Amino acid sequence: MTTRVGIEVSIALADAVKMANADVIAAYPITPQTHIVEHLAELVANGELDAEYIPVESEHSAMSACVGSASVGARTFTATAGQGLELMHEVLYIPSAMRLPIVMAVANRALSSPLSVWGDHSDMMAVRDTGWIQIVVENGQQAMDNILCAFRIAEDKRVLLPVMVHLDGFNLTHVVEPIVFPEQSDVDKFLPAYNYPLPLNPDRPVAMGDFAPPVIFTEAKWAQEVVLRDSKDIILECWNEFGKTFGRQYFPVERYHSDGAKVLLLTVGSFGETAMVAIDKMRAEGNDVGQIRLRLWRPFPFEELRQAVKDADILIVLDRAISFGGPGGVVASEVKAALYNLDKKPRIVSYVAGLGGRDITVAAFEAIIKNGIEIARTGSENEYEIYGVRG
Secondary structure, three states, X not given: OOEEEEEEHHHHHHHHHHHOOOOEEEEOOOOOOHHHHXXXXXXXXXXXXXXXXXXXXXXXXXXXXHHHHHHOOOOEEEEEOHHHHHHHHHHHHHHHHHOOOOEEEEEEOOOOOOOOOOOOOXXXXXXXXXXXXXXXXXXXXXXXXXXXXXXXXXXXXXOOOOEEEEEEOOOXXXXXXXXXXXXXXXXXXXXXXXXXXXXXXXXXXXXXXXXXXXXXXXXXXXXXXXXXXHHHHHHHHHHHHHHHHHOOOOOOEEEEOOOOOOXXXXXXXXXXXXXXXXXXXXHXXXXXXEEEEEOEEEOOOHHHHHHHHOOOOEEEEEEOOOEOOOOEOHHHHHHHHHHOOOOOOOEEEEEEOOHHHOOOOHHHHHHXXXXXXXXXHHOOOOOOEEOOOOO
């Protein structure tokens, strides 16, 4: 039996961490993720979650504490956003290289300057290459579900990698949504007790994060790359089992009216649901348009993307971050690279919009799609277009 309740997404996500029986939470509050760790602090203080809660002095310390707790075999969670993720940046490379299965929720937020607490994907793009598995969600149900999946994936002995779950700041974190809560007994079956195979233990000494001279450093990095790429099979296994157990299935690239469509819009994150309304409206008017949504950011789903766009003539990629001085959108750049060697590939139009929390309405998505079609057909000297910018 399941329970459906109206609840703030941040609170539901924290409840998912409780249902996962996390052992250690190390966190520092920063808007817009604060409600997640506040609620976890309440759950621990009230005795509803038997965990060690470490209120650290910075995000750098939060991730450092997580590295320590994961090293001794504790199921470990943290959360951050924007500038906090950047303060963590130095430490993020350590758990991925040391194979420590930490789970972190990232409430995506614009990066300074100018100062903004509102959401875009600048922070997500900044940590692209840190070696973490990265999953992107669109709504509260997906956030709760994928926190549970993140623990399952991270702790699989074939993986042992940290996982980020990205959710848009404010557009998701502070919104009340109807969310289905699973039974604790079903969660316990899906997510078994954690048993890290190589914990730090004085009785059985192991070494972690050793010094590596040039003669072995490349091999260490290649081993890390191989396990991250290979983790996709385990991610698919997990999502498949989650679907069978709880009735909600996830895929690396999710499609909406995309089969056979000649024009596709690719979105990442919560704005994809607004885009779906625009797609419905345009299809009702006779336009041959569809949508694909990127669920898995790392490891990048090359094959799934290629399959999703194989019939399309035009692919409009929406980014919510700028690669300054470069190709505009990071996602668009990666999509171009993924499709580069295909004999038949769509014309890719890169759009940047929704920076610093600026809304993208249904009408705006319609305009982006129509303008993208025009650009693809007539050509443009620009590397990318930015929607709604005022001169």
